[in-house]
Amino acid sequence: MDPAPGPHVVNAVIQARASSTRLPGKVLRPLAGRSVLGWVVRAAAETPGIDDVVVATSTEADDDAVAEEAARHGARVARGPLDDVLARFAVAVEAYPADAVVRLTADCPLLDPRLIGQLVAQWRAQPSLDYLSTVLLRTLPRGFDAELVRTGVLVEQIETARGADREHVTSGVYAHPERYSCAGIVVSPAADDLRVTLDTPEDWALIEGLVAELGDRVGDWREVVSMLRARPELAALNAHVEQKKVAR
DSSP: OOOOSSOOOEEEEEEOOSOOSSSTTGGGOEETTEEHHHHHHHHHHTSTTOOEEEEEEESSGGGHHHHHHHHHTTOEEEEEOTTOHHHHHHHHHHHSOOSEEEEEETTOTTOOHHHHHHHHHHHHHOTTOOEEESTTTTOSOBTOOOEEEEHHHHHHHHHHOOTHHHHHSSHHHHTOTTTSOEEEOOOSSOOTTOBOOOSSHHHHHHHHHHHHHHOSSOOOHHHHHHHHHHOHHHHGGGTTOOOOOOOO
């Protein structure tokens, strides 16, 4: 069912945990005076059209520090099972109701609020859309990933998704375009060969290098791409890193 006519609430939900397998504690690492999670919360809070920012972490003791850091940066907190990310989103939408949710991950400190805002604006103009993202057809660097899903569709996934779809939250939606109406943002020229997400020590070296040049401010994807094109030795730091595959 489409959202009712009138103003719609859109919340950002950032999934975060301390127990990363390849780079434990990465979301709490200090980066130019604030934590990586703090960077992501700031980007979400500065996104045009976002009503509230929620960090969805686990109920494990290891994630007490994540919850505290989220609250310190002004985000609301929702806590659920460590190994069922979709269940954490269920807690988030129950505690903080919205008509649509923007899903972000806490390992992307350079997120661009204007880019995320384009998704929100497009959905507000056409709220019958079920899913919008920057990655439906990837043309941006990995690390500018943002997805918007209509809450009714998210609730359907919460009730029916199984296996890897519970970890990846939205994969049960975009994998079925015959069932769900999907749209996305693409850019030209494509820059999907670049990587500014944080998952390995090599990623950290690149992000630290970028931030040393750009300073402590919200991300701008064009500026990041321009710098990496101009500094190939910086882009080469993590060019060999392979993203973990989405299991099906």
